[in-house]
Amino acid sequence: MQLVEQHVIARRDPRYAVIDAACFASKNLYNAALYEIRQAFFAHGTWLRYAVLDKRMQSQEAYKALPAKVSQQVLRQLDDAWTSFFEACEAYKQDPSKFTGRPKLPKYKDKAKGRNLLVYTAQAVSKKGLKRGLIQPSMLSIEVQTKRKELDQIRIVPRKGFYVVEVVYEQAVKQANVNPAYYAGIDMGMHNLVALTANKPGFRARIVNGRPVKSVNQFYNKRKAELQKQLGHAGTTKRMERLTTKRNRRIDHYMHTATKRIIDLLVKEGVGTLVIGKNDGWKQECEMGKRNNQNFVQIPHARFIAMLTYKAELKGITVKVAEESYTSKASLLDLDPLPVRDPNTGNEKHTFSGKRIKRGLYRASDGRVLNADCNGSGNIIRKVAPNAFQQVEGVEDGKAVLASLVVHPVRFVIPPSRTQKGKS
Numbered sequence: 001m002q003l004v005e006q007h008v009i010a011r012r013d014p015r016y017a018v019i020d021a022a023c024f025a026s027k028n029l030y031n032a033a034l035y036e037i038r039q040a041f042f043a044h045g046t047w048l049r050y051a052v053l054d055k056r057m058q059s060q061e062a063y064k065a066l067p068a069k070v071s072q073q074v075l076r077q078l079d080d081a082w083t084s085f086f087e088a089c090e091a092y093k094q095d096p097s098k099f100t101g102r103p104k105l106p107k108y109k110d111k112a113k114g115r116n117l118l119v120y121t122a123q124a125v126s127k128k129g130l131k132r133g134l135i136q137p138s139m140l141s142i143e144v145q146t147k148r149k150e151l152d153q154i155r156i157v158p159r160k161g162f163y164v165v166e167v168v169y170e171q172a173v174k175q176a177n178v179n180p181a182y183y184a185g186i187d188m189g190m191h192n193l194v195a196l197t198a199n200k201p202g203f204r205a206r207i208v209n210g211r212p213v214k215s216v217n218q219f220y221n222k223r224k225a226e227l228q229k230q231l232g233h234a235g236t237t238k239r240m241e242r243l244t245t246k247r248n249r250r251i252d253h254y255m256h257t258a259t260k261r262i263i264d265l266l267v268k269e270g271v272g273t274l275v276i277g278k279n280d281g282w283k284q285e286c287e288m289g290k291r292n293n294q295n296f297v298q299i300p301h302a303r304f305i306a307m308l309t310y311k312a313e314l315k316g317i318t319v320k321v322a323e324e325s326y327t328s329k330a331s332l333l334d335l336d337p338l339p340v341r342d343p344n345t346g347n348e349k350h351t352f353s354g355k356r357i358k359r360g361l362y363r364a365s366d367g368r369v370l371n372a373d374c375n376g377s378g379n380i381i382r383k384v385a386p387n388a389f390q391q392v393e394g395v396e397d398g399k400a401v402l403a404s405l406v407v408h409p410v411r412f413v414i415p416p417s418r419t420q421k422g423k424s
Helices: 015-044 050-057 068-094 127-131 211-231 238-269 290-297 301-314 372-384 399-404
Strands: 002-010 118-121 153-159 162-170 179-188 192-198 206-209 271-277 318-322 355-358 361-363 369-371
Touching: 002 015, 015 050, 015 068, 015 118, 015 153, 015 162, 050 068, 068 118, 179 238, 179 301, 179 372, 192 238, 192 372, 206 238, 211 238, 238 271, 238 301, 271 301, 271 372, 301 318, 318 372, 361 372, 369 372
Parallel strands: 179 271, 271 318
Antiparallel strands: 002 162, 118 153, 153 162, 179 192, 192 206, 355 361, 361 369
16 A cells, blocks of 8 residues: 655745745646647647657757656646546536536646646655665755655645655555454544444444534634735735644644544454445535534545545455435434435435434434434444344344443543644
């Protein structure tokens, strides 16, 4: 599996100017090559593929300003972008409902402010420097320290106010001692970022608090609105860029810590299958009110799923993403049937045994009360494995496992990052 080691190059770093010039040259090549493709497409209806484009661009100054292997990677980016465009157009013709709008042609990057990604393959990085723990890209007078002795490629990614040097390397999967018959389910939300349950006997449900993420976002929105008002027009400033960067790092820290705690727990408990609930387009279609919509949309659930997925796969845990319609309404303790919502027919009415009596509590038909998010988490498991709580290894029936879910869940304690401890 490929992983990434990241190094941030801030604007005050002496290496920033060198990288900025190279990314500017990459932008020039990107725009020049895109012009050639667009002209051929509009005038003759032909698509210039990578091999033809590479030969055509080799004589241009924009191509020569970068190492040949880096220039080739820029052209491959363009070829991939046009490939995706044509594939999206074909999919749009077959089913437009899968898209929020008609696919658009790849666009030019801003002539002055635009910057483009740099990709250095292993052949474009000094091998001698790598042995000494230094990354020395070809024709780029910078050095970046690394612990990696072997790598696949180096990516230099432009960001607002800084650059990120990404070291892409291979990491072998170490199979943990887990049982694929044991399922864990994750229900994601706002107040509770994660509710985690499992069908393993004796497993105690866990909760990851989502309020720290909400708090970071709320402060960010408030402060950015104040700065935007002071600016008096659309746009951004260095201060706003720093604010955004700090907010993103805080959330990333919280997400990485939470996902690591979850995977470590699953390995400890021997759970071999993780089921995550996610509905396609759930953030485009949410109707929870203006304030709740803002809180929900700003939580990067897709990134959280990506973090969980790669960390689970490194331990040999299988990850399945399932749609979660009606999982919050159906009763887990009563093993209610779980229908699938059909977007074409609208909200079809279904009757369930239990009821959500308040925001955090769900009451089953026999009067037992459990955490509402844990109820949804257990039902997400049943979306993939309908008999997960009826056929439990080492237990005659699943009633004992279901009864354990009534116990109050344990909350993960996630310490704040160093930037969260002080004033913002």
